[in-house]
Amino acid sequence: MRRLALPPSADFGDLSHAVETLYGRKLRFKEIRGAALHSTTGIVFDAPTFTGVMVAAEDSKYYSLLSRIHELSHLIIRSAPDDWFSAELPRPKQPQQQSRLFLRLCPRNSNETTDEDAVREEALVEELARALVRRLRAFESSSEEDHFA
């Protein structure tokens, strides 16, 4: 996470900019209504000129933020340089680059899939996403509380 080089008290814009740079494509976000995503956090797709991230519009803002960051974390895992990973923490096997829709849909907190790599990627991505949310200005631990409470 530190290698993303986010500015201090970063916001979502900073994070999505960092992922754009890493992934090398423009990102577009969209909230979709009425889609039966269930517990699937969101959908990422590569269009010819941009990469789209869709999350459910019905979700609370904090939840929707985590969903978007969850999808960004997939992109981070997919495109991070090899030296971000190690023998102890290898990159989960990625699907075929040629396929346009190459996101595995695997809800968190469920056991709908048994594909080992997919399960490991989801766990890793969710852990990264939550750490990133905690790193954002909105949920950073407040220095007000450190000093005055």
Next chain:
Amino acid sequence: MIHTICLIAFVLVVAVRAHSSWRKPAWWATAFGAVSIATYGVFLATPAVMDGFLGSRNLLTLVRDSSAVAAMWFFHNAVAAQQHRPDRKLPLWALLLAWAAFAVPFLLIPHPGLTSADFVLDRLRYLPTWLFSTIYISIMGVLAASVLALLGFERSIMTRLYKLGIFLMLVGSGLEAAYLFVAHFVPGTGSFARDFYNVAEGPFFGGILIGVLGIAWVLSVRTFWKYLARWTLRLDARAHDADYRERTLLMARVNGWSNRQLAMDSAVNIRDRLKVGAQRLSKTDDLVFTGIERMLSSQLQEANR
């Protein structure tokens, strides 16, 4: 009256924070503030009684002003730390110098006895009295202005309360300095000196009270989130094994999560399960949980303003 309200506010934040925060400069600011205001009298310990212990030479006035300056010095450093400006922290020698700057003229005031609430008023014609009071109130004013500059443009509720409070203190200091100047230097202003002796009291102590409310506000927000986080974690733990709660609390402590971060983590787990029907909430739980989700979401808007 305003002294009593300030004293109650100070004593409350000092007592509540004593256990967890006595190492922090902000706690020492409130402790010195409490000492300073307590010199106006606490129940049977009237100023005359307290000053009696110090030899009935009105040394209580010096104690009051010295602890007030110490309180502002600590508060200034607490704000500097909170704003990540260690370069703006004031050194200890600055506090000692400030004390000496008004203690020396104070000790030169002729006929310093007996204890009197009008100590300064009665002796304002002496130059050391004017010097003592003016140097003291100027130091308070400079510290207030410096804190105001440190607080900058941040707009949390705490900073707003601090800025309003400190601004009022600054106005009070200005009024006091102007009053002292007129009463000491302009001849024939005896009745003016008597009538306006307490002119700065309202804004000055009102400002102090608002500042203390700022600390009390942060304290209550933290306590509020602490309970919300525990509640959300309990709800989350229902879907896990028996020691999930303890494990999560330990992990949160080890990783230094705030209560809000902990609440968010549990809330996401709960919402995940609600979506697939793996957990059900009672009506009351659902109501509280929705409220928590709203607060977590409004956290985002606040941070982006």
